[in-house]
Amino acid sequence: xxxxxxxxxxxxxxxxxxxxxxxxxxxxxxxxxxxxxxxxxxxxxxxxxxxxxxxxxxxxxxxxxxxxxxxxxxxxxxxxxxxxxxxxxxxxxxxxxxxxxxxxxxxxxxxxxxxxxxxxxxxxxxxxxxxxxxxxxxxxxxxxxxxxxxxxxxxxxxxxxxxxxxxxxxxxxxxxxxxxxxxxxxxxxxxxxxxxxxxxxxxxxxxxxxxxxxxxxxxxxxxxxxxxxxxxxxxxxxxxxxxxxxxxxxxxxxxxxxxxxxxxxxxxxxxxxxxxxxxxxxxxxxxxxxxxxxxxxxxxxxxxxxxxxxxxxxxxxxxx
Amino acid sequence: xxxxxxxxxxxxxxxxxxxxxxxxxxxxxxxxxxxxxxxxxxxxxxxxxxxxxxxxxxxxxxxxxxxxxxxxxxxxxxxxxxxxxxxxxxxxxxxxxxxxxxxxxxxxxxxxxxxxxxxxxxxxxxxxxxxxxxxxxxxxxxxxxxxxxxxxxxxxxxxxxxxxxxxxxxxxxxxxxxxxxxxxxxxxxxxxxxxxxxxxxxxxxxxxxxxxxxxxxxxxxxxxxxxxxxxxxxxxxxxxxxxxxxxxxxxxxxxxxxxxxxxxxxxxxxxxxxxxxxxxxxxxxxxxxxxxxxxxxxxxxxxxx
Numbered sequence: 001x002x003x004x005x006x007x008x009x010x011x012x013x014x015x016x017x018x019x020x021x022x023x024x025x026x027x028x029x030x031x032x033x034x035x036x037x038x039x040x041x042x043x044x045x046x047x048x049x050x051x052x053x054x055x056x057x058x059x060x061x062x063x064x065x066x067x068x069x070x071x072x073x074x075x076x077x078x079x080x081x082x083x084x085x086x087x088x089x090x091x092x093x094x095x096x097x098x099x100x101x102x103x104x105x106x107x108x109x110x111x112x113x114x115x116x117x118x119x120x121x122x123x124x125x126x127x128x129x130x131x132x133x134x135x136x137x138x139x140x141x142x143x144x145x146x147x148x149x150x151x152x153x154x155x156x157x158x159x160x161x162x163x164x165x166x167x168x169x170x171x172x173x174x175x176x177x178x179x180x181x182x183x184x185x186x187x188x189x190x191x192x193x194x195x196x197x198x199x200x201x202x203x204x205x206x207x208x209x210x211x212x213x214x215x216x217x218x219x220x221x222x223x224x225x226x227x228x229x230x231x232x233x234x235x236x237x238x239x240x241x242x243x244x245x246x247x248x249x250x251x252x253x254x255x256x257x258x259x260x261x262x263x264x265x266x267x268x269x270x271x272x273x274x275x276x277x278x279x280x281x282x283x284x285x286x287x288x289x290x291x292x293x294x295x296x297x298x299x300x301x302x303x304x305x306x307x308x309x310x311x312x313x314x315x316x317x318x319x320x
Numbered sequence: 321x322x323x324x325x326x327x328x329x330x331x332x333x334x335x336x337x338x339x340x341x342x343x344x345x346x347x348x349x350x351x352x353x354x355x356x357x358x359x360x361x362x363x364x365x366x367x368x369x370x371x372x373x374x375x376x377x378x379x380x381x382x383x384x385x386x387x388x389x390x391x392x393x394x395x396x397x398x399x400x401x402x403x404x405x406x407x408x409x410x411x412x413x414x415x416x417x418x419x420x421x422x423x424x425x426x427x428x429x430x431x432x433x434x435x436x437x438x439x440x441x442x443x444x445x446x447x448x449x450x451x452x453x454x455x456x457x458x459x460x461x462x463x464x465x466x467x468x469x470x471x472x473x474x475x476x477x478x479x480x481x482x483x484x485x486x487x488x489x490x491x492x493x494x495x496x497x498x499x500x501x502x503x504x505x506x507x508x509x510x511x512x513x514x515x516x517x518x519x520x521x522x523x524x525x526x527x528x529x530x531x532x533x534x535x536x537x538x539x540x541x542x543x544x545x546x547x548x549x550x551x552x553x554x555x556x557x558x559x560x561x562x563x564x565x566x567x568x569x570x571x572x573x574x575x576x577x578x579x580x581x582x583x584x585x586x587x588x589x590x591x592x593x594x595x596x597x598x599x600x601x602x603x604x605x606x607x608x609x610x611x612x613x614x615x616x617x618x619x620x621x622x623x624x625x
Contacts, residue, residue, distance in 0.1 A: 057528055059520075081534070089531030099521040105621060106544040116530045151620040167530070283495075 005073040006030040007175055008054065008092075012067035015053050020282055023049050027207070027230040028067075031175065031224075033224035036201060036208040038218045038239070040254070041228035044277055047099075047211045048301035050178050050228070054209075055094050056084045063212075072174065084289045090120040099160035103152035109163050110148030116170040125191075128170075135166040139196060158189035165196065171202070179211045194220055216260050219243065227251045230280050230288035235315035246309070247315040249293045287317070295319060324622075340391065340606075343597040344384055344544055347590040348423045353430040356588045357360040357400060374400070391598065393511040397591035401584065403537070406595040410577055416486060417569070417576035421562045423496030429554060435504075438513025440546075441538065443516055452512075457503040463564070467571040484573035495572040499565065510553055514546030548618050555611035559604035 008031040014086045015024035032035040039047045042240060044088055053064050056076070058277075076084065090269065096102045104112055113135070114128025129148060136144035139162045152160060178197065182190035198221050201208055212218060218225055221240040227250065235248040240247040246252045256271025275292040288291070290300040299318055308314045347353070355362075362370075371377045376388070386600050397405040439451040457622035474494065475483030482491045497543060518524060527541040557587040573579075577596060584592035616622040 055529060057525060085531045085533060087531065088529055094529040096522060096526065102526045103547070104523040104527065104541050106619065107541075115532065115536075119530070119536075120533055142343050153621045164526070 002296075004033075005070065007033045007072055008065060008209065009068070009070045010050075010054060011069070013050060013053060013056065013069065014061040014065045015049050016065075016257070017061065022280065022282065023062075023231055024053065025280065027228070027231070027233050029054075029226060029236075030231070031173065031207050031209050033207050033222040034141060034201070034205045035220050036079055036198075036210055037224045037226065038210045038212060038222035038297070039226045039228055039233075040212055040215060040218055042213060042277060045228045046231040047181050047228050047253075050210050051094070051179050051209065055088060055092065057088075057094070066176055086120070087167075087174075089116050090171045091173050092175040092177065093171070093173040094177040095161070095164045095168050097183050099157050099164055099184060105152055107151075108211070109146065109150055109152065109155070113148070113163070113167045116167060122170050129168060130165070135169050136163070138169075139163075139166045139200075140192075141166070144242060157185055158192065159270050161185060162191075162196070163192055165193075165200070169200070169204070169206075173206070175207045177209045180213070181215065189278065190217075197221065215254060220227055227254070232288060232316065234254065234289065234317070235313075237313035237315075241311075241313050245313075247313070247319070248289075248317050249295050249319070250289050251315075253292075324616065325611075328609055330387055330608055332387070335605055336602060338596055339601040343594040343601070344387055345621060346597075347594045348383075350588075353354075353590050363515045368425075387594070395505060396595040397596075399589050399592045401587055401592070406592050409592065410579060410596065410599055413576045413580050415618070417562060417565055417578055418569070419486075420492060420495055420499065420565055420574065420576060421558055423492045424499030424561045425505065425554065425558045427496050427500035428507055428557065431500065432507035433511055433550070436508040437515055437538065437543065439508070439512040440515030440519060443519075446510075451508070455508050458501055459505040461501070463498050463502045464567050464571055466501055467495070467568060470494055470498060471535075471571070476519075487575055491572075491574075495568045495574060496564075498571075499561050499568050501553075502564065507550060507554060507557065510550050511546060513551055515542055518542035518546045525555065544618065547574040548564060548615050551614045551618065552611040555607040556604075559607045562603055563600045 008029065008158075009030045010027065012023075013024055013027040014022060021025060027046070029037065029039070029050070029052050030074045039050065042048050049058070049062075052058050053062075054076075056070065056079070058064060064077075065258050066077050068075065071087065077085065079087070103109070109131050110132055111125075113132035115129040117123055117131050118125060132148055134146040135149055141147055141159065141162055144251070147155070147159075147163070147255045148240075152163075155163065181197070182193050194217060197208060197210075202205060208221075210217070210221065218239060224236065225239050226233045226236040227242075227248065228234070229250050235242070235246070235251045242251065246255055250273070253271065253273040257273070259270055273292055278288060278291060280288055285303065286301040287296075287304045290296040293300070297318065304316050305318060307317055307320065308316065335354070354367050354374070354376050357374075358367045358370050368623050375383065380384075388398070394407065396410070398404065399406055399409055402409055403438070433455075439448045442448045461546070469493065471483045474480045481494050483494065485491055515538075519538070521542075524537060524542050527537045539594075562577075564578060564581050565574075567578070568574070569576045569578035570582045580592060581596040581600075583589070584596065
């Protein structure tokens with residue numbers, strides 16, 4: 001495995017929105033080929049910002065820095081916007097949380113999809129449309145020919161997310177970044193979309209970086225998991241390892257919030273984590289979770305050690 | 321779509337009827353027409369003769385309905401001054417006014433769209449502020465004053481462009497520019513506002529995530545959505561320009577519909593005044609209708625229902 005580098009290798013990513021606020025404080029992620037890597041955490045912990053930073057899609061005014069950021073061994077941190085454009089939509093694609101607004105209301109589904117192939121493969125529009133029809137069928141949309149001529153407002157949320165997924169696959173990307181792709185959808189549709197992503201991954205050997213706040217989603221689809229809290233990855237491990245032996249108090253807290261049939265007793269409250277995510281101002285040192293942590297000790301305000309069990313399970317805590 | 325058309329059409333007819341009434345009423349409210357036509361030295365006898373000759377001795381309701389009946393059959397009345405049918409007078413001068421309006425609109429769009437897009441792409445930066453500042457100055461500058469300044473500098477001092485008449489197409493440049501100037505700030509702000517929203521939208525983020533070039537993202541994905549309100553306002557601005565050409569045509573001595581209106585107001589040629597008001601209002605209403613249709617063509621969501 002060591003002879004080939006990870007598909008996406010991010011080390012020490014930092015994102016700053018204003019001189020005073022650092023949203024991402026040294027995030028490291030490794031996404032292996034053909035695997036699903038889930039990033040979990042509450043709203044505002046920096047999951048989406050990390051994903052956008054990888055794609056180079058941060059809003060103007062956001063400053064990004066990192067130890068290194070490589071895609072298939074190639075540095076993507078210092079790429080020019082033009083070079084990055086060639087990569088985006090071709091070898092790495094992204095889908096978003098809001099299927100209702102993520103498609104352009106003024107163009108047909110077909111023209112928006114075909115555009116990707118025309119841009120990256122220099123083919124004619126008709127070839128783009130053929131490929132689009134093929135992919136719409138692949139993501140389980142019936143009558144693809146008819147859908148191509150439709151406008152986004154004529155489709156339901158679930159259908160639009162399928163269109164987004166199909167559009168992301170136009171150029172056979174190696175990496176798909178999915179930012180909360182099921183959050184805005186009905187529960188039944190959520191399950192369908194997740195199954196679709198899992199099937200596509202197995203069929204196409206796609207690597208997926210999936211951002212979610214839903215541990216249920218993680219359990220169903222993830223190979224690896226990174227738990228984020230206040231702009232940091234506090235724990236990362238394989239999915240089985242993480243669910244079996246969570247190490248960071250925050251991860252344990254998250255898992256305690258999920259009702260597991262058979263283990264909870266009637267009348268007993270579900271777990272919850274007291275407090276809210278703190279605002280991390282500049283000059284903040286120590287553990288960002290310490291104010292909400294039941295195990296906090298004086299040392300937590302000074303610094304936090306990075307612990308590694310040698311088998312790929314890492315976490316950020318004084319506790320073993 | 322048909323329902324949409326019918327509803328807008330009905331509304332347009334109602335507005336037209338209102339204009340018909342108001343334009344009739346206003347000319348009657350501005351004093352005794354017969355007295356002012358007869359002139360200062362006229363005797364009571366002269367005034368009575370004029371009143372009878374032009375049917376001004378009839379009750380107002382009768383005058384009104386004969387005006388409405390005339391309009392309905394395409395007869396807009398006769399001018400006292402030119403001794404000719406008003407319809408013919410307007411028709412003869414229309415090409416000049418329409419050319420002037422079209423020139424103004426084209427110049428306005430050529431200035432407003434690029435500036436608005438540039439401002440939006442540089443939102444909050446120096447370029448954006450500079451452009452918006454120019455917009456404020458432009459909005460505050462009266463068009464007759466700008467017209468005179470341009471006439472003095474470009475026309476008289478440097479003799480670059482003709483200052484009156486339209487013997488060649490060059491004659492349209494100065495008045496067209498002055499006319500455009502009043503429309504630019506509104507169109508530019510609208511373009512900028514629409515583009516700022518569009519550039520921050522989820523679908524533009526998607527377009528960027530697809531790896532499209534900056535040019536495609538801005539001109540295809542953002543502008544198409546930002547253009548919808550601009551089209552609507554541009555049509556209304558064209559209406560303003562055709563009406564506003566009253567001032568410009570007299571500054572630049574262009575013998576168009578605006579000049580006709582100005583002359584008729586000054587000389588109290590009320591059949592022409594009421595006909596021109598009605599005519600300009602009709603153009604305005606039609607343009608608004610056209611803008612709605614244009615929007616429906618640009619925004620697929622408006623086509624249903």
